[in-house]
Amino acid sequence: MSTPNKAALGIALREDTIFERSASGRIGFELPQTSVPLKKPTSKGRQKAAELPEVSELQVVRHFTRLSSWNYAIDLGTFPLGSCTMKYNPRINEELAALPGFCDVHPELPVDFCQGSLKLIYLLERALASIVGLDACTVQPAAGAVGEFTGLSLIRAFHEKHGGHRKYVLIPDSAHGTNPASCILAGYEAIPLKVGKDGFMTVESVEEAISKYGRDIAALMTTNPNTLGVFEQNISQIAEVLHGIGAQLCMDGANMNAILGIAKPGDMGVDVMQYNLHKTFSTPHGGGGPGSGPVACRSHLAPFLPNPRVVERNGVYQVEHLPDSIGKVKGAFGNFGVMVRALAYIMNHGSSGLRRVSTNAVINANYLRARLQKHYRLGTNTPHFHECVLSDSKQIEDNGVKTIQIAKALMDYGYHPPTVYFPLTVPGAMLIEPTETESLQELDELADAFLDIAKKIESKEETFEKSPIKTFVGKVDEVGAARKPILSLDDRTL
């Protein structure tokens, strides 16, 4: 292709809300005629029907198909969104998750009737524990954030049973925003831990915190590789220091895509960690969920895992309740449909394939970094794993162009922007995670777009202030949206 810009013109159709297609008396879907006498409530009956749209099947299909065409998606193009692992979602997984033999299973069925689903949970929990070198796993948490809360709750329950409650959780200042939020929810105070110059945690800073807070420290919560995409090389020593005072090492597994078969958290001294199945194991992001945030832990934390537990006894899968369990963090057994996809993904790759996933993710990120670093400054010079961080400092010097404009300009080139202004420790950060499912050709095209933008800034040809201009809508007035919130159709007239 001669131009680095992939965004062509095309026809996208405008569409009001579905309510504005409604005509009184029109019927879309019909339920089966019931063969029993039709009755209506004699008391507490609804006075005024809920105003749902009255539209035909074709109108519904067109409405949502038009809407879909306004989205950018992995299926359309490269999605270099750091920390989010937007990789290809194999379609066989969708087919398997939609099998009637899984879909039509009510969680209250007697265990004899749902052996298949129980077995799937059992196998997935076992596989997830092996992959990270830990002893036990629960797949109940609905998303990574619930997984973080669950992990911290296990730690809390453990300390309360052995020696009493502790108050603080250390969190490196490069951490994702959910980490401190989860701490508060779990009843801990988050103590920020300064990371060293190179972007690593140091043993000294942990020891300093210990000298200040001592045995009131319940745990340290870290992401590894961290949010800069850099491996925490002091992790084992830090684990040792923490264990010395009975504190736990808790890992946010958001970046597991970098280290499958390359490093096991269990070998780093991690006591508990959460996964994000919609990142590492490629279940689709779906415009913001559903996800799933399994938690794996060492055996000393296992007695506190959420109920119910799926166990195997003589080839039969059963449900058991742990007396010391922290309780329950999600209805039923968790996001089962996401588990089907994750198990299928794991079995599709096998252990050597999963290692290959991570090696390729790391190669791709470093290839992109190598191609971009002549025209963008790196956020850190330390070797990156599966993502790399750029800063906008050169572009600001060149022509006053900031990260936000580069991000919007990328849309006009036909790409989803990287994660911007995160991690907070790098000014004007652009966090890029190409993932292993992109080919070198796609990466080259993405790099060409980044470089074309940089060159136009260097030559002062462009400031990209008006970007994006090719998108379905122009720059969105977010200030107006926040000042006068219209959050439902019925707010419009107010």
Place this chain on the structure above:
Amino acid sequence: MASVPNGLRYTKEHEWVLMEDNIATIGITDFAQESLGDVTYIQLPKEGETIGKNDPFGVVESVKAVSDLYAPVSGRVAEVNQPLLDAPELVNQDPYTDGWMVKVELKDISDIEDLMEAKEYKEYIEEQG
């Protein structure tokens, strides 16, 4: 360069205070509104509530940032800038006049002694870059 009128007192959290008798009028500085960007929402205490020096007493929000307001003085809230709650953009337009936030009846007039003068605050924000 952000404007820093003389005659007001300033805090490190970028609030300004205007003293008239024992009534302190409080707002945020031009520097603060510039770094926040377009203000979208302001939360203030109710009239009659008491606030304590250095305690958070309200919130200012823009689209991407939120900051707590810290009371520069202790006292009873005598008046709240009601029009501001419906038109937070006034903070961006006139931080020192229409954008004032609350008037506080001081318990102890010496509360303001440790606040910065305009010259000091100017130096302070220059350091902040």
Place this chain on the structure above:
Amino acid sequence: MPSLPLTPEEEKKAFQTIGIQSFDDLIATIPPKIRESARFQLDFGPEYSNLNSGLTEHELRDYFLKLSAENKIGPETVHFLGGGIYDNIIPAIVNQLVLRGEFLTCYTPYQPEISQGTLQAIFEFQTMMCRITGMPLSNASMYDGPTATAEAVLMAQRLSKNSKSVLLATNLSPEYRTVTRTFLSGHETQIGEVLFTDDGLLDMNHLSKLTESLDPCALVVSYPNYFGSLEDLAVIKNQLPASCLLIVAVPDPSALSIFEPPGSFGADIVVGEAQQLGTPMLFGGPHVGFFTTRKEYLRQLPGRIVGETQDSRGEKCYTLTLSTREQHIRRDKATSNICTNQGLIALRTTIYLSFLGKQGFQSLGETNFSLFEYLKEQLSARQIPLKFSGASYYREGVFEVPNLEERFEKCLAKNIVPGIRLRDKFGPAFENSLLITVNPKHSRRQLDLLCEVLAS
């Protein structure tokens, strides 16, 4: 491996560009000891006890088909299960539209210019949830009903300056109660459980005793409650002190198609589960929770919210808004740690409700109601009465079945799962109690068969 496109040739080129000799150069920062022990084994039982190189698509399909067939739920099995999760009829277009790659494989709509499809659909979802519950404000979705209930209690605690104690109705689903307790366990919260009367409804005397002794910031009741009957929300609201918010958990919003919504009775927060509106049961998830409330609580609302605004060309458009409440900005002061939620399932619900429409939604409620009325009559004619006779019901209820254990087994032997036994959940007084639920897939013949086997 089909999803990994890097060829050996390309790998060489990549190494050259990066300036390395081998892959190990890239991971040199990992201590050698950790690197050496990093391999793992995958054990999937006798068939694949050490799965190293992975299964092909065909092998996968085969394995999962067999695995799913180990669930005994084919056409020969009929069940009458509910209690918060319900079988429902899902129109073909719902399953097909949610599989569009532009919905399935897009990201959380943080970049509004390239996410308008998802954003507008969520705006429509918010509008629908407001209209169904009778509340003016909705968020973009929660994980499920139980976690939405827990978040509602956390919100009430944030709104309350003084008391943080909470009341839960004992006739709220045991699962909703356990999840709420777990989410509250990080903070010492006094939790009172309000008993129910002989009618299975909230005990107002006990309620007033507990409000007096605990000064709670919220009461959680469900509508319909776990026993399937409808509480008198207006009376409950009336009895609560002004400082105590009424949280209504709706495990089945299809009930609100024919019953007056909680918004009409002064509810302060209405949350619940929308699975039965177009989402399969799937052993418990992914489902979708909803969260609606009063306008004045906007700043304390957890989760994401979509708002309508304009673009630089003056066209109407949508964006995530008021995100300063959320974890990525407020960090430890966030209203919730919720991040990824249930976007795709909220979309599913929106498509389902659009297609079902105003009349379809009503007839869904009437169908469930009529099926249950019929079942009630038939069972009572066979000396299987409702445990709580004084209440009004929607689509499920607790029946007293003599010799329940024996008859339950008899049903299972005929591939009928007659309902949920309540003894383990509510104690010995529920020795013979069975929660029976109908859904629109049930035919009269199936209901008759259930009555026959259960009465024999």
